[in-house]
Amino acid sequence: MSDALKTVGDLEASGLAPAHSGLDAVAKKYAIGITPAVLDLIDRSDPTDPMARQFVPTRAELVTTPDERVDPIGDLAHSPVTGIVHRYPDRVLLKAVHVCPVYCRFCFRREMVGPQGLGTLTGDELDAAIAYIAAHTEIWEVILTGGDPLVLSPRRLRDLMERLAEIEHVRIVRFHTRVPVVEPERIDAAMVDALKASGKTTYLAVHANHPRELTPAARAGFDLLLAGGIALISQTVLLRGVNDSVETLAELMRGFVENRIRPYYLHHPDLAPGTGHFRVSIAEGQALVAALRGRISGLCQPTYVLDIPGGYGKADIGATSIVGSDGCFTVRDWQGGEHAYPPKAPD
Numbered sequence: 001m002s003d004a005l006k007t008v009g010d011l012e013a014s015g016l017a018p019a020h021s022g023l024d025a026v027a028k029k030y031a032i033g034i035t036p037a038v039l040d041l042i043d044r045s046d047p048t049d050p051m052a053r054q055f056v057p058t059r060a061e062l063v064t065t066p067d068e069r070v071d072p073i074g075d076l077a078h079s080p081v082t083g084i085v086h087r088y089p090d091r092v093l094l095k096a097v098h099v100c101p102v103y104c105r106f107c108f109r110r111e112m113v114g115p116q117g118l119g120t121l122t123g124d125e126l127d128a129a130i131a132y133i134a135a136h137t138e139i140w141e142v143i144l145t146g147g148d149p150l151v152l153s154p155r156r157l158r159d160l161m162e163r164l165a166e167i168e169h170v171r172i173v174r175f176h177t178r179v180p181v182v183e184p185e186r187i188d189a190a191m192v193d194a195l196k197a198s199g200k201t202t203y204l205a206v207h208a209n210h211p212r213e214l215t216p217a218a219r220a221g222f223d224l225l226l227a228g229g230i231a232l233i234s235q236t237v238l239l240r241g242v243n244d245s246v247e248t249l250a251e252l253m254r255g256f257v258e259n260r261i262r263p264y265y266l267h268h269p270d271l272a273p274g275t276g277h278f279r280v281s282i283a284e285g286q287a288l289v290a291a292l293r294g295r296i297s298g299l300c301q302p303t304y305v306l307d308i309p310g311g312y313g314k315a316d317i318g319a320t321s322i323v324g325s326d327g328c329f330t331v332r333d334w335q336g337g338e339h340a341y342p343p344k345a346p347d
């Protein structure tokens with residue numbers, strides 16, 4: 001992280017932004033972070049480079065539309081104690097840290113993360129968050145997100161995992177992280193040991209949006225995590241100008257599967273402030289998901305989801321294959337053909 005580009009001056013000095021770029025107003029509102037691994041992936045000769053688009057700020061971020069909101073998925077409405085989001089009965093988010101190795105320009109928590117964000121939980125706040133989980137026996141799964149939980153040192157992660165180990169009703173620990181892709185050198189034996197120190201079944205959701213992110217260094221990290229017994233799933237944000245083509249999504253999903261990462265979520269972009277230039281319509285997203293279905297293996301299919309603004313949870317918004325139900329069901333096949341399926345015969 002110490003070598004990351006973090007200021008407009010860093011961007012200008014590295015040639016990622018022109019001198020006098022006028023990006024100071026953006027930097028005042030939203031954090032900047034570009035790690036050496038990401039810098040290596042940026043193609044400076046391509047003005048539409050999908051890697052630059054994800055990480056290099058632009059003045060388009062100063063445009064906020066009336067639909068956009070500071071807390072687009074309603075975390076704050078479901079936060080009984082600091083650092084916990086309890087939206088569904090059987091699982092909680094534990095947000096121990098609001099720092100990331102990179103700052104994605106489309107981030108749905110961009111108002112909460114970064115040096116001016118909500119920071120790291122204090123010792124007392126972490127005690128209260130753990131006590132909340134311990135007191136709620138319906139909590140089956142703890143999801144560590146943030147920020148990026150893997151910015152914590154292995155020692156601090158291990159301490160946290162050992163505290164979760166003592167809570168019998170928690171069976172699953174899940175991490176959501178960009179680290180294996182954007183700072184792969186952090187994934188080493190000490191990190192893997194720390195991640196699984198709870199002794200619970202442990203999942204790690206790798207956030208990647210473009211097939212170029214699955215570099216040899218990232219792949220080495222996936223191998224270490226898998227060898228340590230950590231199951232890998234994916235999460236991707238559907239982003240205009242980054243991955244809004246069936247070819248790119250197909251290559252990315254196949255890349256996940258080839259690396260033994262099960263495709264999990266394809267997120268419709270959230271209504272985060274200053275991110276309108278990244279949004280596609282739901283109809284465009286559904287058409288892409290339908291085209292993926294016709295093109296690549298069932299193993300490679302993510303679930304296309306929308307976090308309903310206001311904190312009402314996720315909805316599966318993939319286009320349905322049932323396109324009519326007039327007595328019979330009408331089912332659409334992968335090439336667009338329509339077929340009748342009879343109703344169940346009376347017993």
Ligand code: SF4
Pocket residue numbers: 099100102103104106107108109110113146147148178
């Ligand atoms: S890593 Fe995640 S939380 Fe951090 S800036 Fe990117 S999208 Fe936001």
